[in-house]
Amino acid sequence: MRHFIHRHEPPVLDLPLEVVAETQDLIAVHKPASMPVHACGQYRKNTVMALLQVERPDLGKLFPVHRLDKPVSGLLLIAKTAAAAKAVGTQITEPGAVQKTYIARVLGSFPDDPIAVDRQLAWDSGSNHAFLMEPDGSLSHKQSMGRAPEVGQNQTLQAKEAQTGFRLLSVAPDARTSLVECQPKTGRTHQIRVHLSFLGHPVANDSQYGGTYKGPDQVRTYIAAARDDTLSHSGALTSASATDAASQAIQFKMMQQDCDRAHQDQTINKRQKCSSEADLISHHAMEASIPASCDHGGGGQGTEVKILDRYSTGNETPVASSHADLLVPDELQDDMCMNCPRLIPPGYPTDMHPLWLHAQMYTSATWSFVCSKPEWASAEWTPPLS
Numbered sequence: 001m002r003h004f005i006h007r008h009e010p011p012v013l014d015l016p017l018e019v020v021a022e023t024q025d026l027i028a029v030h031k032p033a034s035m036p037v038h039a040c041g042q043y044r045k046n047t048v049m050a051l052l053q054v055e056r057p058d059l060g061k062l063f064p065v066h067r068l069d070k071p072v073s074g075l076l077l078i079a080k081t082a083a084a085a086k087a088v089g090t091q092i093t094e095p096g097a098v099q100k101t102y103i104a105r106v107l108g109s110f111p112d113d114p115i116a117v118d119r120q121l122a123w124d125s126g127s128n129h130a131f132l133m134e135p136d137g138s139l140s141h142k143q144s145m146g147r148a149p150e151v152g153q154n155q156t157l158q159a160k161e162a163q164t165g166f167r168l169l170s171v172a173p174d175a176r177t178s179l180v181e182c183q184p185k186t187g188r189t190h191q192i193r194v195h196l197s198f199l200g201h202p203v204a205n206d207s208q209y210g211g212t213y214k215g216p217d218q219v220r221t222y223i224a225a226a227r228d229d230t231l232s233h234s235g236a237l238t239s240a241s242a243t244d245a246a247s248q249a250i251q252f253k254m255m256q257q258d259c260d261r262a263h264q265d266q267t268i269n270k271r272q273k274c275s276s277e278a279d280l281i282s283h284h285a286m287e288a289s290i291p292a293s294c295d296h297g298g299g300g301q302g303t304e305v306k307i308l309d310r311y312s313t314g315n316e317t318p319v320a321s322s323h324a325d326l327l328v329p330d331e332l333q334d335d336m337c338m339n340c341p342r343l344i345p346p347g348y349p350t351d352m353h354p355l356w357l358h359a360q361m362y363t364s365a366t367w368s369f370v371c372s373k374p375e376w377a378s379a380e381w382t383p384p385l386s
Contacts, residue, residue: 120161
C-alpha cells in the first residue's frame with residue numbers, strides 16, 4: 001500500500017541558505033527573509049530545517065534552538081543534538097546570558113541617546129498580535145493599532161516582562177528613516193517590533209505595528225480586513241496606495257466568492273471556474289507593484305524573486321506576466337485538490353518583501369556568531385518612496 005500526498009507550498013524567495021559557522025554542538029545559519037524556520041501551516045519543504053536536510057545531509061539530524069519570524073532575516077542557531085538544543089535554548093532565554101544584537105530600519109529620526117524600554121507584552125495567538133500591557137496588567141491602547149485581542153471565552157492575556165535596549169546608528173540621507181541597533185534582554189514574540197512602535201518609531205515597513213512603507217504583511221492585512229468587512233467602518237487609511245490595495249482586496253474577495261458559488265455547480269468546468277480567479281490573483285499581485293527584483297534579508301536589490309520549488313515546477317516568479325504562470329501544470333493537477341489549478345494556496349501573499357529587521361549577532365561567554373548585513377542596513381541606503 002502506498003499513500004500519495006499532493007501539497008501546495010506557498011512561495012518564498014529563492015535565496016541561498018548559508019551556514020556561516022559551525023562548532024561541535026552548533027551551526028549558525030544566515031536565514032533569508034520570507035522563509036519559516038520549521039514546518040508550519042502550508043509550509044513543509046520551503047523551510048530552513050527542510051532545506052538543510054536536502055542541501056546539507058552531512059550535518060545529520062538537526063534541532064532548532066530558537067526561531068525568527070518568517071519575514072525577518074539573519075542569524076539562526078541550530079543544534080546538532082537535542083541536548084545541545086535544550087542547553088543553548090535555555091541559555092538564550094536567561095537574561096544577560098546571551099547578548100543578542102539586531103538591526104532595524106525605523107520611521108523618523110531616532111533620538112541620539114540610547115533608550116531602554118521595559119514594558120510588559122502579551123501574545124494573542126487569535127489575532128497573531130503582541131499587545132503592550134500597562135503596569136497593572138491591563139491592556140494598553142497606545143500601541144494596539146486598532147486591534148482587539150481574540151482570546152477565547154474565560155481566557156485572559158498573560159502579561160510577561162520584556163526589556164529591549166535601542167541605540168541610534170545613523171539617520172538616512174532623506175531623514176525619513178533611521179538605522180537602529182536593538183538588544184532584546186528577553187525573548188518575547190514580536191518584542192522588538194512592539195517596543196519600537198511604543199517609542200513612536202516602528203520598523204518602517206512593518207504595517208502590523210505602524211510602519212508605512214511597503215512591507216511583507218501588507219497584502220495579507222488588507223485581504224483579511226476585506227474578508228472581515230471592516231474597511232468601510234475603519235476610516236481613512238494612511239495613504240492612497242493603502243486605500244487602493246484595500247479596494248483591490250475587496251474585489252478579490254467578491255471574485256473569490258463568485259468562484260466558490262460556481263464551484264457548487266457540478267456541471268461547470270473546473271479549469272474555467274478557476275481561470276478567472278487566477279487572472280485576479282495575477283492582477284492583484286501586479287497592482288501591488290511587486291518588482292521583478294527586490295531587496296531581501298541577505299543581499300541587494302538585484303536579487304531575483306522566485307518561487308522556491310525544489311521538488312516540482314520550478315516557476316521563476318510569484319508575480320507572473322500571465323495567469324498561466326500561477327497555475328499548476330496539467331500533469332501535476334489533482335481533481336480532488338481544493339487548491340488546483342492555483343499554484344499558490346489561497347490566503348498566502350505573493351509579495352516577498354522582507355521586514356527591515358535583521359538578527360546580526362549572538363554572543364555568549366563561550367561563543368560568538370555574526371552574519372552579514374542586508375543592503376537596507378547600510379547607512380547610505382534610502383528607502384524608495386513607493
